[in-house]
Amino acid sequence: xxxxxxxxxxxxxxxxxxxxxxxxxxxxxxxxxxxxxxxxxxxxxxxxxxxxxxxxxxxxxxxxxxxxxxxxxxxxxxxxxxxxxxxxxxxxxxxxxxxxxxxxxxxxxxxxxxxxxxxxxxxxxxxxxxxxxxxxxxxxxxxxxxxxxxxxxxxxxxxxxxxxxxxxxxxxxxxxxxxxxxxxxxxxxxxxxxxxxxxxxxxxxxxxxxxxxxxxxxxxxxxxxxxxxxxxxxxxxxxxxxxxxxxxxxxxxxxxxxxxxxxxxxxxxxxxxxxxxxxxxxxxxxxxxxxxxxxxxxxxxxxxxxxxxxxxxxxxxxxxxxxxxxxxxxxxxxxxxxxxx
Amino acid sequence: xxxxxxxxxxxxxxxxxxxxxxxxxxxxxxxxxxxxxxxxxxxxxxxxxxxxxxxxxxxxxxxxxxxxxxxxxxxxxxxxxxxxxxxxxxxxxxxxxxxxxxxxxxxxxxxxxxxxxxxxxxxxxxxxxxxxxxxxxxxxxxxxxxxxxxxxxxxxxxxxxxxxxxxxxxxxxxxxxxxxxxxxxxxxxxxxxxxxxxxxxxxxxxxxxxxxxxxxxxxxxxxxxxxxxxxxxxxxxxxxxxxxxxxxxxxxxxxxxxxxxxxxxxxxxxxxxxxxxxxxxxxxxxxxxxxxx
Numbered sequence: 001x002x003x004x005x006x007x008x009x010x011x012x013x014x015x016x017x018x019x020x021x022x023x024x025x026x027x028x029x030x031x032x033x034x035x036x037x038x039x040x041x042x043x044x045x046x047x048x049x050x051x052x053x054x055x056x057x058x059x060x061x062x063x064x065x066x067x068x069x070x071x072x073x074x075x076x077x078x079x080x081x082x083x084x085x086x087x088x089x090x091x092x093x094x095x096x097x098x099x100x101x102x103x104x105x106x107x108x109x110x111x112x113x114x115x116x117x118x119x120x121x122x123x124x125x126x127x128x129x130x131x132x133x134x135x136x137x138x139x140x141x142x143x144x145x146x147x148x149x150x151x152x153x154x155x156x157x158x159x160x161x162x163x164x165x166x167x168x169x170x171x172x173x174x175x176x177x178x179x180x181x182x183x184x185x186x187x188x189x190x191x192x193x194x195x196x197x198x199x200x201x202x203x204x205x206x207x208x209x210x211x212x213x214x215x216x217x218x219x220x221x222x223x224x225x226x227x228x229x230x231x232x233x234x235x236x237x238x239x240x241x242x243x244x245x246x247x248x249x250x251x252x253x254x255x256x257x258x259x260x261x262x263x264x265x266x267x268x269x270x271x272x273x274x275x276x277x278x279x280x281x282x283x284x285x286x287x288x289x290x291x292x293x294x295x296x297x298x299x300x301x302x303x304x305x306x307x308x309x310x311x312x313x314x315x316x317x318x319x320x321x322x323x324x325x326x327x328x329x330x331x332x333x334x335x336x337x338x339x340x341x
Numbered sequence: 342x343x344x345x346x347x348x349x350x351x352x353x354x355x356x357x358x359x360x361x362x363x364x365x366x367x368x369x370x371x372x373x374x375x376x377x378x379x380x381x382x383x384x385x386x387x388x389x390x391x392x393x394x395x396x397x398x399x400x401x402x403x404x405x406x407x408x409x410x411x412x413x414x415x416x417x418x419x420x421x422x423x424x425x426x427x428x429x430x431x432x433x434x435x436x437x438x439x440x441x442x443x444x445x446x447x448x449x450x451x452x453x454x455x456x457x458x459x460x461x462x463x464x465x466x467x468x469x470x471x472x473x474x475x476x477x478x479x480x481x482x483x484x485x486x487x488x489x490x491x492x493x494x495x496x497x498x499x500x501x502x503x504x505x506x507x508x509x510x511x512x513x514x515x516x517x518x519x520x521x522x523x524x525x526x527x528x529x530x531x532x533x534x535x536x537x538x539x540x541x542x543x544x545x546x547x548x549x550x551x552x553x554x555x556x557x558x559x560x561x562x563x564x565x566x567x568x569x570x571x572x573x574x575x576x577x578x579x580x581x582x583x584x585x586x587x588x589x590x591x592x593x594x595x596x597x598x599x600x601x602x603x604x605x606x607x608x609x610x611x612x613x614x615x616x617x618x619x620x621x622x623x624x625x626x627x628x629x630x631x632x633x634x
Contacts, residue, residue, distance in 0.1 A: 001536060009447045010451045020478075021473075028480055139364055154361060159623060165564065168582070175375065175378075219368070220627065247353070
């Protein structure tokens with residue numbers, strides 16, 4: 001294909017991505033190093049019958065003129081990155097200097113919003129991903145052994161948790177897990193504690209969110225692995241059986257190695273997707289116990305006072321985190337490309 | 342696999358069937374429970390006294406005379422004007438799917454037919470864009486959109502969703518077009534067609550399976566989005582998902598929770614129907630990327 005033909009074919013989609021992904025990204029970078037103008041203060045001396053008083057007031061006109069003229073605000077460099085709401089360099093240094101033990105240090109870090117969010121985001125990402133792979137693999141092996149008649153129905157039902165809107169899916173589970181809902185009741189009965197509420201405890205809230213995460217993403221792993229199982233080399237299974245491998249050994253030494261590329265694929269995709277965990281926190285109303293980086297951005301942007309600079313800075317830190325998780329994927333794609341050409 | 346399946350010993354068969362039964366219940370029960378409960382009053386669905394109230398609907402019977410009531414649906418759709426959100430969602434989804442398929446098909450086709458090195462870098466850029474959470478871009482949109490008075494209206498959101506959708510669409514259609522033999526359009530070009538004519542008369546007639554699968558995923562992205570739509574749409578232009586979130590934010594009063602339950606069931610129904618009709622395509626779409634990568 002000629003360069004010019006390629007250009008015209010690619011122009012619409014390229015333009016869309018340039019204008020609405022690349023440029024906003026530049027805008028995010030710019031905002032993260034600017035902060036809104038401070039109000040312009042004027043000092044007026046009021047002289048009355050009882051002497052003169054100096055009064056400092058906000059010059060509304062000048063402030064709004066300045067803010068309209070430069071909507072981006074004033075340049076502050078990396079200050080926002082290091083402030084208390086983000087990396088909190090000073091607070092971390094203090095905590096390091098004053099803490100006797102690791103436990104004390106981490107509990108002080110837990111009071112800083114960024115590290116609190118980071119703790120949950122990383123725990124969520126690195127527990128949900130292996131669990132959903134294991135669970136998805138078990139479902140795939142199970143469904144593969146079913147008789148043809150029920151397979152279709154089981155696959156249909158299995159797709160539901162994945163296809164449903166994340167916010168809606170988490171609300172549905174949240175209502176059931178409510179202390180007045182059916183699961184909440186069941187858990188109270190099992191624990192023999194009528195006052196038990198999953199919403200009140202940080203640990204249980206985390207467990208709840210992780211269960212939701214596995215429930216939501218296991219179908220994706222299942223579908224991918226199930227497709228992989230259809231291409232299973234039967235002769236290898238056969239020879240393993242002749243060599244005396246039992247069922248577990250066949251799974252362990254033939255099936256899992258065969259699925260390994262797919263397991264890597266699912267792991268990489270899910271690490272990136274779970275890192276952006278956000279809707280379940282809103283749906284489960286869990287922000288008192290668990291926050292994520294995406295939730296902080298959402299919270300900063302919402303409401304009457306839209307804190308664009310703070311949100312932009314958290315966005316940059318999130319992108320940085322995603323970039324770290326993305327590196328292995330990019331490396332693999334690059335290797336593939338070099339191998340092909 | 343069939344022959345092997347028949348050789349499973351009985352204990353293993355029982356184990357497999359019971360495990361799958363547990364999974365099926367886990368996957369499907371929450372939806373049926375919520376559907377059932379959406380026809381009850383709040384005191385039944387969230388029952389303090391006895392959980393079986395939700396099954397029998399004793400409070401619902403006491404209030405309305407029958408054990409099923411549509412008050413949740415009437416309240417959500419008419420009083421709280423959920424129909425407006427439903428219309429907005431249909432508009433957004435329709436235009437997002439059409440636009441992103443049109444420009445994505447052209448782009449994906451070009452990427453699959455050009456052998457130059459820059460196609461690789463374009464695909465890598467698309468992959469990076471795909472990996473970024475959409476919400477990180479929102480703070481970049483707000484300031485320009487406020488300045489130019491574009492905030493709050495549906496067209497802006499549609500274009501933003503189309504753009505966010507493009508990286509995924511490009512990857513999917515790129516790999517689909519690569520599976521269509523190059524000889525097809527090459528021979529059309531030998532016969533004197535331009536590249537666009539070759540695309541129009543040779544490729545378009547055979548591309549529908551891939552395009553429909555990609556369209557399903559574009560639809561899901563637009564339909565399920567919460568972060569972008571809740572930030573970029575004004576209150577009266579809200580789509581269904583942010584509208585449901587708004588129900589919970591403002592109206593956690595007696596009875597109104599059932600509006601949200603009814604709205605949730607209403608918003609899930611189209612997805613159910615979609616999975617029912619397109620199950621095979623969704624499965625093949627999910628696996629296409631995986632088996633290749």
